[in-house]
Amino acid sequence: MVNIIKEQKGNSITVRMVGSVEESVEFEQLIGPVTGELVVNCKEIPRINSVGVKGWIKYFQVLQQKGVKLKFVECSTAIVEQINLISNFVCGGTVESIYVPFSCMGCKGEFIGLFKTDDLRKLKFQVPELKCSKCGGKAVFDDIPEEYFGFLER
Ligand SMILES: [Zn+2]
Structure with missing residues (x-):
């Protein structure tokens, strides 16, 4: 539904x-x-x-x-x-904006971060690291950039 x-x-x-x-x-x-x-x-x-x-x-x-x-x-x-x-x-x-999957290097937790597509283009799809909301550790983009951001290059 x-x-x-x-x-x-x-x-x-x-x-x-x-x-x-x-x-x-x-x-x-x-x-x-x-x-x-x-x-x-x-x-x-x-x-x-x-x-x-x-x-x-x-x-x-x-x-x-x-x-x-x-x-x-x-x-x-x-x-x-x-x-x-x-x-x-x-x-x-x-x-205009998409959620991007992240996984934490510390606790292995998974979460998503919201990004504007314009900003992602400016960053050339180098997604910045985020701080894990659970343990405060370093969280990194958890997918293949060429695949996840492929549509932005059309
Ligand atoms: Zn964590």
Whole structure:
């Protein structure tokens, strides 16, 4: 089940999607009419499967054709994976910020950090180390840069 939390500001609608996208979700019905701009917060989408992806692309393609400006923010690692796998996953939209996986060198704990895609480009994908929230140790990026940030070079 996906819950949509919607906020409208003038010509811009921001939706927060909460839950796994694992069935055909009635995005159109849940989100309602969109003109202008749609900002999609993907922070709370832990999973998306092939059925979910199909419906996702179908929905956003229609908006793209209508000239709606699409922005994807706070993309979860599951969403970043799809953006990398499927070239038209964001249907012409922009990816503004993504979560990046980290693992701690000390306690082996895993966590995620939020980065703006513009900043990642400036850093040339050299993700800075973070301080582990559990033990205060050094935490480093825990994926393959060429794969995880591949979509940013398209
Ligand atoms: Zn730690």
